[in-house]
Amino acid sequence: MKNIKLIFAGVLFTLSASFIGILLSGRVQLGSLGRAPAEEGGPLFPPREPGLAIQGRQVYISLGCVACHTQQVRPASQGNDIAKGYGPRHSVARDYVLQPSVLLGSHRIGPDLANYGARVSSENEIHSHLRSPKAGSAMPSYAFLYTTGKDGSVVPTEKATALVAYLKSLKIDYSSPEAKLNQ
Amino acid sequence: MSQDSYRPSFTLSRVDASVAQPVRLFFASAFLWLILASIVSVITAIQLKDNSFLGGCSLTTYGRLKALEGNLFAYGWVTNALFGLNLWLMSSLTRFEFKNAWLANLGGVIWNLTLTYGAIQIVLGNMNGLSLLEMPKEVSLASFVGFLLAALWPAVAFSRRPTGHVYVSQWYILGSTFVFPITFALTHLLxxxxxxxxxxxxxxxxxxYQNFHLLWFASSAIAAVYYFIPKESGRTVAAYYLSTVGFWTYFLFASWTSPASLLGSPLPLWIQSVGVVASLLMLIPLVILSINFLGTLSWNRGLSQSWNNTTLRFVLVAIFALILWGALFAVFSTRGFNAVVRFTSFNVGLEHLLSYSFVSFVIFGATYFILPKVTGSFWLSPKLVHLHFWSSAIGTVSLLVITLVAGWQQGSGLRTDWPSGIFPAVLFLIGHIAFGINAFGMLTAKLSSGHESTHA
Incomplete structure (x- = not known):
């Protein structure tokens, strides 16, 4: 192999093969995926995110939360996520179609958050955990997201409010045509 | 270790002199980023142990510092070093005298300035959520131009080479040089x-991510191994006829392995299965590489001789790391094993095995060989070389044991905490400082006026 054109053409072919075989094929299958009802005539899922939650996603990204948390529940055949209580069903591609930036994550230093909003009882519980995490939690305190009011009360900043709204919005509480809740 | 590396060599060959300036710039930048990344790595390791450490400020959250560490290591240390390594290797193999050092320098300056800007933005929280794509998107265009100016010269050297013979190293350098800009541009776009x-x-x-690690990092490092083993051992590559098959199968399969890192994700099952099959097929080129490398070194007590040569000692560790990575990657890409270790520290260990134990060790070994040739100076202290080797070697082994074992335990439900790795992080920092002192001692030493010499 002495010809640079041959090497370039060969390398380009190998790269193009994977690009077409994986990415373009994936685009053909998933590119037109949209919201859909679990059953004919039902409401469309996934639900649209509240505006505050969309802002909260940026705070989540900005603080680097994805370094420790995933947002994907694996099928029972490929892990024990459902058994651990991370979600009532596994995640499917349709769950992410409205998300401008998908944050699947790759490390679980903390728990999976795909269904975190359904696991906590209230926004106050999330605020409390962000300010002073429970004993034994690996998560650091995000007290810098809070200020003290004139009366000495704890006041969440706009970032804290948005982040909590985002975390509360993370729910897998609906069926999808690909994965039903009761399965 | 051999004293060859420390022998004064005050005149540069014409070819070495022609690339000396950009290679020194790339290596100097790489060493600075490596030390900076090592400091950040110690901080993040401490944060895993004590989550209140530097926790009172948004600038130093674990997530931001981890992103910073990854970018400094990948784009600052490894990529800068590969710019220099590939340029020097290709010029040396083709006997091509480089005429456009200022353009490569300009590329290096643009690359490092954009990285500096991107790193600051990460600390400020203006970042994206995908690993190694965290820097804001306005950085990508400047980075792309910087890369083209800094890294495409090996292709120019190859196409204008005065000598006709072609070596395996040159295939891998050309392959990695072509792949990175295409992958980078398409990914940033999409x-x-x-x-x-x-x-x-x-x-x-x-x-x-997979192309970046396998076809830019590892491919460039493989090129260097193919160069240094015959060069330093004085033997021809064993089973040379297999190297063509190794090269093409490596490039063909590596890029398809990417979905193996997404097993269990919401992607279609067939895409995930393609990744698993490709990961197993990667054993073919890795077996060929092992035969080529170890077959050459193991001949006539070559392994023990390699241990006494500074460059080959690093390269030897790197080869074993590559083999171990290939075996673990294939086994733990299968669904059963992957289901256990997915999302655990096991994957940190696997990534470390490839990007540090293999790629960085090759770069270290190469630096000990190349730097005297482009500075006209010699290594300041053999003791610092020893300190660097043993700190990095012990650090890498301990980090691998910690992350791989803990990862398996996490996946099996035997532990819940994440290993911090403070001990290896401190060892790396010590080793890298020793390496940096030696390297900057050479880089700042006054060069002799022998640049015009024709001494080879």
Missing amino acids: VLWCPAQGVLQALVHSWF
Whole structure:
């Protein structure tokens, strides 16, 4: 192999093969995926995110939360996520179609958050955990997201409010045509 | 270790002199980023142990510092070093005298300035959520131009080479040089500029991540191993006829392995299965590489002789790391094993095995060989070389044991905490400082006026 054109053409072919075989094929299958009802005539899922939650996603990204948390529940055949209580069903591609930036994550230093909003009882519980995490939690305190009011009360900043709204919005509480809740 | 590396060599060959300036710039930048990344790595390791450490400020959250560490290591240390390594290797193999040092220098300056800007933005929280794509999208265009100016010269050297013979190293350098800009441009386009819909972003990202590690990092490092083993051992490559098959199968399969990092994700099962099959097929080129490398070194007590040569000692560790990585990657890409170790520290260990134990060790070994040739100076202290080797070697082994074992335990439900790795992080920092002192001692030493010498 002495010809640079041959090497370039060969390398380009190998790269193009994977690009077409994986990415373009994936685009053909998933590119037109949209919201859909679990059953004919039902409401469309996934639900649209509240505006505050969309802002909260940026705070989540900005603080680097994805370094420790995933947002994907694996099928029972490929892990024990459902058994651990991370979600009532596994995640499917349709769950992410409205998300401008998908944050699947790759490390679980903390728990999976795909269904975190359904696991906590209230926004106050999330605020409390962000300010002073429970004993034994690996998560650091995000007290810098809070200020003290004139009366000495704890006041969440706009970032804290948005982040909590985002975390509360993370729910897998609906069926999808690909994965039903009761399965 | 051999004293060859420390022998004064005050005149540069014409070819070495022609590339000396950009190679010194790339290596100097790489060493600075490496030390900076090592400091950040110690901080993040401490944060894993004590989550209140530097926790009172948004600038130093674990997530931001981890992103910073990864970018400094990948784009600052490894990529800068590969710019220099590939340029020097190709010029040396082709006997090509480089005429456009200022353009390569300009590329290096642009690359490092954009990285500096991007790193600051990460600390400020203006970042994206995908690993190694965290820097804001406005950085990508400048980075792309910087890369083209800094890294495409090996292709120019090859096409204008005065000598006709071609070596295996040159295939891998050309392959990596072609792959990186194409992958970089397509990924930035499909993730940051015109984002693909939903989980396709994760698929594009995994394609980029795998190509970046296997076809830019590892391919360039493989090129260097193919150069240094015959050069330093004085033997021809064993089973040379297999190297063509090794090269093409490596490039063909590596890029398809990306979905293996997304097993269990919401992507279609057939895409995940393609990744598993490709990961197993990667054993073919890795077996060929092992035969080529170890077959050459193991001949006539070559392994023990290699241990006494500074460059080969680092390269030897790197070869074993590559073999171990290949075996673990194939086994733990299968569904059963992957289900256990997915999302655990096991994957940190696997990534470390490839990007540090293999790629960085090759770069270290290469630096000990190349730097005297482009500085006209010699290594300041053999003791610092020993300190660097043993700190890095013990650090890498301990980090691998910690992350791989803990990862398996996490996946099996035997432990819940994440290993911190403070001990190896401190060892790395010590080793890298020793390396930096030696390297900057050479880089700042006054060069002799022998640049015009024709001494080879």
